[in-house]
Amino acid sequence: MDTAISRPELLLVADAVAREKSLDREKVLDVLEKAYQKAGRAKYGHEKDIRATIDRKTGEVRLSRWTEAVETVENEETQIPIHIARKFKPDIKVGEFLVDPLPPIDFGRIAAQTAKQVIVQGVREYERAQQYDEFKDRVGEIINGVVKRTEYGNLMVEIGRAEALLRRDELIPRESFRNGDRVRAYIYDVREEPRGPQIFLSRTHPGFLAKLFAQEVPEIYDGIIEIKAVARDPGSRAKMAVISRDSSIDPVGACVGMRGSRVQAVVQELQGEKIDIIPWSANTATFVVNALAPAEVTKVVMDEEGGRCEVVVPDDQLSLAIGRRGQNVRLASQLTRWDIDILTEAEESERRQEEFRRRTGLFVEALDVDDVIAGLLVTEGFNSIEELAFTPRDELASIEGFDEQVADELIRRAEQFLIRRDNELTERRAALGVTDEVAAIEALTPAMLVALGEKGVRTLDDLADLASDELVEIIGAANMDEATANEIIMAARAHWFADGGEAAAASHGGSEEAGHD
Secondary structure, three states: OOOEEEOHHHHHHHHHHHHHHOOOHHHHHHHHHHHHHHHHHHHHOOOOOEEEEEOOOOOEEEEEEEEEEEOOOOOOOOEEEHHHHHHHOOOOOOOOEEEEEEOOOOOOHHHHHHHHHHHHHHHHHHHHHHHHHHHHHHOOOEEEEEEEEEEOOEEEEEEOOEEEEEOHHHOOOOOOOOOOOEEEEEEEEEEEEOOEEEEEEEOOOHHHHHHHHHHHOHHHHOOOEEEEEEEEEOOOEEEEEEEEOOOOOOHHHHHHOHHHHHHHHHHHHOOOOEEEEEEOOOOHHHHHHHHOOOOOOOEEEEEOOOOEEEEEEOHHHHHHHHOHHHHHHHHHHHHHOOEEEEEEHHHHHHHHHHHHHHHHHHHHHHHOOOHHHHHHHHHOOOOOHHHHHOOOHHHHHOOOOOOHHHHHHHHHHHHHHHHHHHHHHHHHHHHHOOOHHHHOOOOOOHHHHHHHHHOOOOOHHHHHOOOHHHHHHHHOOOOOOHHHHHHHHHHHHHHHHOOOHHHHHHHHHHHHHHHHO
């Protein structure tokens, strides 16, 4: 019996589908083989291992059943004992297959429908895989497409053989597109999802502006000028920081172009979005000053740990520095990645005077000195009594108007003040019930111990039960960081793990649970 059926038209179908869908001919034939295989299993049994092959030259279709030779049969439909298999094929080994040819299938209506579904689904899966492979490495590119349809304000954009999604919130405000309109957008994400690869486009992404400039400015494309940062308020205003690797080329001038031709081309694409191009600087303070342009800046105070900076501007520049609805300072903050606080010169002067008065009053009261001496100490940069108490006598005596006798007396008074204050805090700590064991932890100052007592943290167990962020909140972030808080909490827990500590810890845990119950 002939176990093969010649179907040369299959090769013609495969060629046609491959050309139409721009797929590999071999992949299309793989799909056709799966379709015959599924039809074969529908006829001879889904549990059986039925396989189909198509001859790549003649289109001949062969159907066969594969049975694995095994020592112990676990599935009778797909396996056969090795001793029986050797009756049919003497040299067969465990793990090899007996291949039995099957009669060709005369497709009925149901089998033909099943085969068609498999072919359609298989071709679609290959198309999706090919689309994902094509676009997964194109994230960060600008692409041109045609709006195919609109769904709830989101645009489905045809880009070649694929479809991409341009969501409503990724469109520049007030711009609208209709079906058939051409659109340029930035590919910011490509994801492989169950329904196929999803390509996400944006016209508001900072990368869109950067790539538009790369298309307009040859120096950026060639790598001579680098875009270091971009901040956008889409459709309204943007700031872009640039740097040149060639000292003879002005990065700002190159991006602006002759009579603004280059920047205007980008502005038109972005619906009139105003673009400030500023020089990037490795010096953070200089970069912040540049980022706040066109406002003038007279002073910048950096807080490295907090990632904040205070910027002082002339009184008449305040509105310009802040911008309409805070736009200028917000974009500058996004560009530099620093939190920026704007002060006028008058506000800064008033605050400085208030701070001077406060610190002067502190020294007058604590050291029992007059305003002149207290003012001299503040002017020299002393912020606290502790600083004064631990300052070398020679350094203090070198201040104009002071001598060694005055220095000795100031240090003595500062030390006496600290002793009195610590004694008062110790009495307050004891009155609050904070135990000596807690006070013995070195990192805790008398003031910190009082703060703990006021929050009901009195014993080692109370302290050990705290999380580090809770301890920082009680003491104050200005006086303690999270690492120090962790060390203090671990020191408080040490008694749980001393001799017999396991039992104590278990007992503590049990009592805590009982308390919760």
